[in-house]
Amino acid sequence: MKTVNTHFFPSLFKSGSSLTGIAACMALFMSFLGDAYGIKDPDNQGRWNKPCKDGPDAVVPGFLVNMGPTGARGILKERSFVVKYIFKKSPASDVLRIDDEVYGANGKKFSKHTFGDGNHGIEGPIQDMGLAIEDSEGDEGVLKLMVDRHGAKLEVEVQLEKLGRFADTFPVNCAKTDILKKRAYKYLMDNPGGIDSQGRCIATLAMLSSDDRKVFTAGKRMALAWNKPYNDTTRAWHLGFQGIVLAEYHMLTGDRKVLKTLGKTQDLLAKAQWKAPIHHWKSKQIKNIDQSIIDKHQALYEGGFGHEPYDVIVARGGGGYGPMQWPTCLALMTWQFSKQCGVEVDQQAVDRSFQFLDYGTTNAGKIAYGGEFTLNNGPIDSERWKSSTRNGASHKSGLGYLVHKLSPEREGSKEMMKLHLSNIDASYKDMPDGHACALMGLTWGWAGTYASDDAKLKKKVSSYYKAWINMARCHGSDSYVILPARDYADFSYYRGNIRNHTTAAVAFAYSYSTPKLRIQGQEGNANQTSDSRTNRLPKSTQGARRTFYSPDRKRSFQGRLVSYDSKSGKVQVRMNNGRITTLGLADLSKEDQTYVEKFQSQVE
Numbered sequence: 001m002k003t004v005n006t007h008f009f010p011s012l013f014k015s016g017s018s019l020t021g022i023a024a025c026m027a028l029f030m031s032f033l034g035d036a037y038g039i040k041d042p043d044n045q046g047r048w049n050k051p052c053k054d055g056p057d058a059v060v061p062g063f064l065v066n067m068g069p070t071g072a073r074g075i076l077k078e079r080s081f082v083v084k085y086i087f088k089k090s091p092a093s094d095v096l097r098i099d100d101e102v103y104g105a106n107g108k109k110f111s112k113h114t115f116g117d118g119n120h121g122i123e124g125p126i127q128d129m130g131l132a133i134e135d136s137e138g139d140e141g142v143l144k145l146m147v148d149r150h151g152a153k154l155e156v157e158v159q160l161e162k163l164g165r166f167a168d169t170f171p172v173n174c175a176k177t178d179i180l181k182k183r184a185y186k187y188l189m190d191n192p193g194g195i196d197s198q199g200r201c202i203a204t205l206a207m208l209s210s211d212d213r214k215v216f217t218a219g220k221r222m223a224l225a226w227n228k229p230y231n232d233t234t235r236a237w238h239l240g241f242q243g244i245v246l247a248e249y250h251m252l253t254g255d256r257k258v259l260k261t262l263g264k265t266q267d268l269l270a271k272a273q274w275k276a277p278i279h280h281w282k283s284k285q286i287k288n289i290d291q292s293i294i295d296k297h298q299a300l301y302e303g304g305f306g307h308e309p310y311d312v313i314v315a316r317g318g319g320g321y322g323p324m325q326w327p328t329c330l331a332l333m334t335w336q337f338s339k340q341c342g343v344e345v346d347q348q349a350v351d352r353s354f355q356f357l358d359y360g361t362t363n364a365g366k367i368a369y370g371g372e373f374t375l376n377n378g379p380i381d382s383e384r385w386k387s388s389t390r391n392g393a394s395h396k397s398g399l400g401y402l403v404h405k406l407s408p409e410r411e412g413s414k415e416m417m418k419l420h421l422s423n424i425d426a427s428y429k430d431m432p433d434g435h436a437c438a439l440m441g442l443t444w445g446w447a448g449t450y451a452s453d454d455a456k457l458k459k460k461v462s463s464y465y466k467a468w469i470n471m472a473r474c475h476g477s478d479s480y481v482i483l484p485a486r487d488y489a490d491f492s493y494y495r496g497n498i499r500n501h502t503t504a505a506v507a508f509a510y511s512y513s514t515p516k517l518r519i520q521g522q523e524g525n526a527n528q529t530s531d532s533r534t535n536r537l538p539k540s541t542q543g544a545r546r547t548f549y550s551p552d553r554k555r556s557f558q559g560r561l562v563s564y565d566s567k568s569g570k571v572q573v574r575m576n577n578g579r580i581t582t583l584g585l586a587d588l589s590k591e592d593q594t595y596v597e598k599f600q601s602q603v604e
Helices: 125-137 175-190 197-208 213-225 236-253 256-272 281-285 291-301 310-316 325-340 347-359 382-386 394-405 413-433 438-450 455-472 498-513 590-603
Strands: 072-076 081-086 101-105 142-149 152-159 546-549 555-565 570-575 580-584
Touching: 101 125, 125 142, 125 455, 175 197, 175 213, 175 498, 197 213, 197 236, 197 438, 197 498, 213 236, 213 256, 236 256, 236 325, 256 310, 256 325, 291 347, 325 347, 325 394, 325 555, 347 555, 394 413, 394 438, 413 438, 413 455, 438 455, 438 498, 455 498, 546 590, 555 590
Parallel strands: none
Antiparallel strands: 072 081, 081 101, 101 142, 142 152, 546 555, 555 570, 570 580
16 A cells, blocks of 8 residues: 555644544545555554543444444454444344354345455445344344354344335335434434534534424524624634535525625635645655745645635644645535525636535546645645546545536536536445545445435445434434444544444435425425515516626626616526515626527527
8 A cells, every 4th residue: 555644733633622532533644546445454543442421322332333222332253243332222132242243134144244344335234234233123023133152153133223224216105204204303403412513514514404493493493593603713624514504504594694695604614725835844845856846735725625724724824735636626516505695605616616616526536635636745746636537435436516506607617517427427336435434435425325316326325324314223223323334543433422423424314305405406495485475576577597697707606697778788686585686787707698698589
């Protein structure tokens, strides 16, 4: 494996940081050839005996594999689990014992798990037991486990609920999803807090998608509780997650109270973005290479987002390792959503981030972790890097798909959407191996997949991960906990209250059964479909939704053209929030002026 930089960012380890747990591992920079996600070894990198500190899982003696709703947790072997903890009053209590070796279920021995690097997926005991749980819950609920107890071969029965099976159309039109989704929502409402901005984002989005008025109301409260502007030292992650939530909330409800905060977010994103000239402190460590070459590669960082705002990092004199594709994609989604809300954005900043994302996307659709396409351990051939046909990082392709789906006005976005779905199709088994955080990997890998129109791919991905969901489901079947992944920096289990984080992620996946949000692939919403309710003009007198630009293309917004008065030069555009704004034809770009004049001539 190629050597990777291990330059840590000390301030990211502060107690109480909303990225505690993933920040440390994100400071290990993935190299392009180091694509093996590290080593998931039989010792779980020493974590079998390393407990978490928060939430209901703090009583468990380490990062063990949750054995589904049985209530048992165990160490993963090649073909078995060794039980190391059993929750009291769970189905497994008084049935299984500590140090029991479970090597099969429902009459079938577990197949072999492949330890080590590479995208091996969840095949082996995790998948086999997850599927056995599915079979048992689809029948009478009896899970028959094959156990080696100090050399004695036994078959014990664990009584689970008769919940039925996940439908082939999961999560849509699925009775089991409906049952479990209701319980997950209740768990999150009964156990609030303990989550960072990632968990806060997806928990809120999940609840806003609910048909249950009580849950939906809770989602609105969560969104409005976030309606407070951050400051110019706030990490880019928070800006992106908050912006996505507030924009989706506004487009769903029409509530304008969040627009001021969303506007402030635009200023903060502009300050956080990496902008030329780039002076990357790490470049000083690169020896025997002409400075002009280093400068050329440093310039390719422009448009990206790191942990801290760029100005903060520069003022401090360094730290970290540069911008990453994850927070850059979140910023792009926030910008595109803001346009749909009628909030003006800095289009040049948007274009810079798209360029950074493009630099970091190979011809196979694989998205880089950070800037390894240009200046990781030294300058590399960026064009050669981009030409790779090697698939992988399906989790980031889910995020990339969403970014381009929200950007239909951009040339090539349709092709990029197809490319990212193709990459997911080829590498979907690596979703839980998202560098630094398996949970983020699964969340956004699923989100991109479920928001697509590719029914075959959606069935392929959901069918594969039903076993994972069953195994992550805790006893009581109302909450979930992350399973160990392969990444060498897999610290998901230690990020705050991991039970709430994981339950929010699965609830978000379930919420695609009742999609209402743009991020879920919906163009409209329940509160903005009636012409009379939103005071819309008939659609026949409106243009298609499009992005309008200022003459210098530095600013843009989205809306539908309503009318143009050639005598006064006044143009009326209905914004996505239903409000009509009036501006002069000269306030628009040449392309938009041509569009307006052509539209009006057709109407007349």
